[in-house]
Amino acid sequence: MSKELQKQGKGGLKNSRIGKLDLLNINTSALSACLNDIAIPRLFYQLVIFVIDGSNSMNENSKNGVSKAQEIDNGIKLILERLKKSKNHNSFDICFLSFSEDFIDIFSVKNVKDISSNQSFNPLNYIKPKGTKLFGALMHTKEIINNYSLKNKGKNCQALIQILSDGAISDYDQSIKIINEIKK
CATH class of the missing domain: 3.40.50.410 (von Willebrand factor, type A domain)
Structure with a gap:
């Protein structure tokens, strides 16, 4: 995406003018924190x-x-x-x-x-x-x-x-x- 089409959103994510989310700018530490609490199901x-x-x-x-x-x-x-x-x-x-x-x-x-x-x-x-x-x-x-x-x-x-x-x-x-x- 070009810089002209992107603008900074209030939440820190960059939104494009065409309504697509720029996944390269997602806060990975927040995602990691969410995934840390996921338990692997008991297999045996x-x-x-x-x-x-x-x-x-x-x-x-x-x-x-x-x-x-x-x-x-x-x-x-x-x-x-x-x-x-x-x-x-x-x-x-x-x-x-x-x-x-x-x-x-x-x-x-x-x-x-x-x-x-x-x-x-x-x-x-x-x-x-x-x-x-x-x-x-x-x-x-x-x-x-x-x-x-x-x-x-x-x-x-x-x-x-x-x-x-x-x-x-x-x-x-x-x-x-x-x-x-x-x-x-």
């Missing part, structure tokens, strides 16, 4: 359950010179940061359990964006370190998955169980049985 429902060994052996140092429990804490934080940066970050739900002689549900199902980066994932902060009994935590995991599947019935829904342990599970046969049930 992915539940990630961390089942973490809180037995006494997790106090031992890893090859990196920190406790095995601290290594787990560091690793989970890296995974969660990666999920939070994903374009589908709102599609990931997280659950965190720790086990030893018994188990504890650190937090039940939460969307990854609702988990603080200051959250500790060191299992020894939540459970008294003793033996390595996984079965109870797996039974609870099965219940969490069933409830999650019912809540999201008819949607693209999956569950991923991450069992992080350093040693021999004392109730191995029972644990394998429940894992096979969960896989069905």
Whole structure:
């Protein structure tokens, strides 16, 4: 458009005499601000359950010179940061359990964006370190998955169980049985 045909409008946009809007002069920062609040729709429902060994052996140092429990804490934080940066970050739900002689549900199902980066994932902060009994935590995991599947019935829904342990599970046969049930 020629300069003679354009005039400055009160709103800062240039209008031509023939009634066309000059799109090259639109305030892009205003458009960007509007688009920042648009949420990408949830495409799938992915539940990630961390089942973490809180037995006494997790106090031992890893090859990196920190406790095995601290290594787990560091690793989970890296995974969660990666999920939070994903374009589908709102599609990931997280659950965190720790086990030893018994188990504890650190937090039940939460969307990854609702988990603080200051959250500790060191299992020894939540459970008294003793033996390595996984079965109870797996039974609870099965219940969490069933409830999650019912809540999201008819949607693209999956569950991923991450069992992080350093040693021999004392109730191995029972644990394998429940894992096979969960896989069905």
